[in-house]
Amino acid sequence: MGELRAGGLGVYPLAGKVAVVTGGSSGIxxxxxxxxxxxxxxxVIGYGAGRERAEALAAELPGEEHLPLHLPMESSAALRAAAAEVERRFGRADVLVNSAGTTKPVPHADLEAMDDESFDRILITNVRGPFATIRAFAPxxxxxxxxxxxxxxxxxGSTGLGSSIAYCASKAALDTMGLSLARVLGPEIRVLGVSPAAVAxxxxxxxxxxxxxxxxATTPLRTVAEADDVALAILSAITHLRLSTGTNIVVDGGRHL
Incomplete structure (x- = not known):
């Protein structure tokens, strides 16, 4: 069994930490x-096809040593190479935010419109990719x-309502994967999920x-969710939820009610 830790850890400081963000060139x-x-x-601003966006963002961020880095969800070998580059460059990684994702709008009732290639691409990007990223950076x-x-x-992932059935399935899988990983990665690593509804x-x-x-307009709070609203929830999970792991934070204006 691991060493028992004392409580009262306080706020998680970000100064001096290295944070890796997949899908970091745009949106959330x-x-x-x-x-x-x-x-x-x-x-570390991970990107797939958005190299120029990632480089521009790195240049405008406050602080120094921000790194645009190719983190393609479809290639486990490339993700392992990226983790090795982070180790070479910084010697550490303290935070990993899996924000990369994809979808394809398909009416749920139109089963034939959800072709196998699209289904596989969604699952690879939204499920296998985050797992492979975690596997690569876990050490x-x-x-x-x-x-x-x-x-x-x-x-x-919990309502089954969304842009496509494949997308809903992928997010449900991501949530369940988070439960499993939280059990095996503690006490050194907390694993949390943040679940927004539609974001602008x-x-x-x-x-x-x-x-x-x-x-x-149909939600109790009647507030449009911006990317920064979700980012603030992610930041709060990192810095303040020190005794939370294997759980999901819903950021939806009350849409689930």
């Missing part, structure tokens, strides 16, 4: 990178002894801001 990932950098962390995270992983999930980004192809506003 970029907003999270900004918040982490403002807190004093050196941020560095464990070494720190007080690290945290935050998986960006979705309310769709361009994540879902064809869904404009008007659609997000319409959905927000």
């Amino acid at each position: 990932g970029a907003a999270t990178a900004r918040r982490l950098a403002e807190g004093g962390a050196r941020v 560095l995270l464990r070494r720190g002894g007080d690290s945290v992983i935050v998986n960006v999930s979705s309310l769709s 980004t361009d994540f879902v192809p064809g869904r404009g801001r008007a659609a997000v506003e319409k959905q927000a």
